[in-house]
Amino acid sequence: MIRAEGLHIALGGRAVLRGVDLQIEAGWTAIVGPNGAGKSTLLRALAGLLSPQQGSVHLQGREMREWTAPQRARYLAWMAQQGETSGELSVRETVELGRIAHLGLGGVPGAQCRAVVEQAMQRCECSDWSARRLNELSGGERQRVLLARALATEAPLLLLDEPTTHLDAPHQVALARLFRQLAREGRGVVSVLHDLGLALQADQLIVIEAGRVRAAGHPADPALQRALEAVFGQAIRVQPGACGRPQVHLNLENVDGD
Numbered sequence: 001m002i003r004a005e006g007l008h009i010a011l012g013g014r015a016v017l018r019g020v021d022l023q024i025e026a027g028w029t030a031i032v033g034p035n036g037a038g039k040s041t042l043l044r045a046l047a048g049l050l051s052p053q054q055g056s057v058h059l060q061g062r063e064m065r066e067w068t069a070p071q072r073a074r075y076l077a078w079m080a081q082q083g084e085t086s087g088e089l090s091v092r093e094t095v096e097l098g099r100i101a102h103l104g105l106g107g108v109p110g111a112q113c114r115a116v117v118e119q120a121m122q123r124c125e126c127s128d129w130s131a132r133r134l135n136e137l138s139g140g141e142r143q144r145v146l147l148a149r150a151l152a153t154e155a156p157l158l159l160l161d162e163p164t165t166h167l168d169a170p171h172q173v174a175l176a177r178l179f180r181q182l183a184r185e186g187r188g189v190v191s192v193l194h195d196l197g198l199a200l201q202a203d204q205l206i207v208i209e210a211g212r213v214r215a216a217g218h219p220a221d222p223a224l225q226r227a228l229e230a231v232f233g234q235a236i237r238v239q240p241g242a243c244g245r246p247q248v249h250l251n252l253e254n255v256d257g258d
């Protein structure tokens, strides 16, 4: 669905991405790495929101700059880390914004549009408060609404920057289940995640370190697990888990010591 080749991006005079090559197919891909590694920058480049100084991004085999903004908006949905929204809008109005690429500005939602919006709200468990304003919601509730807006685009590819940050444990699990469902429907979900336990449930894991891809592959790949331990050091331990997927534990053994 998306391919990056030799991606170099500098921000504020500093090299942030230093030659990133990757390929992402349909399914759920998780991008992980330390703070400041370049994960959000990479996701923004994959969304066409940042132009690389060197290298290229191809969507469906066609270079990003050949896509018009409306074509891109139909093909990929973007959810920012600090979800930008107008707090004055209701939940339903916010999710309806996901339909703009189909309706155009000022377009009146028809029955099919309303059905898509309703389903997106149900999948993200926010139908019950569809009339409430965004600025009345908690952080986790707002995050679910922004995810529903991304789903309502019906874009084949979702690029989500830390979509689980504000979610409680049951909703994190529900989101992982939703990503797997979307993958089965043939959609691509690319999520930057800090929760390594969740990330290991993805079909593909990409480990970013200091602006480079340190490792990429299926979470069950031992080389990938070794890369995770190398990047995150003694803060984590990767151990065999159920269903062929490893589990990650925070190493809290020495928090009382020095």
Ligand SMILES: Nc1ncnc2c1ncn2[C@@H]1O[C@H](COP(=O)(O)OP(=O)(O)OP(=O)(O)O)[C@@H](O)[C@H]1O
Residues within 6 Å of the ligand: 011, 012, 013, 014, 016, 033, 034, 035, 036, 037, 038, 039, 040, 041, 042
């Ligand atoms: N607009 C900017 N100008 C200058 N430097 C920037 C800018 N945006 C990001 N950076 C720097 O680029 C590096 C990568 O930032 P990025 O947000 O991509 O990291 P990240 O891996 O997503 O981190 P986190 O896990 O903390 O969200 C950081 O060192 C950051 O300080």
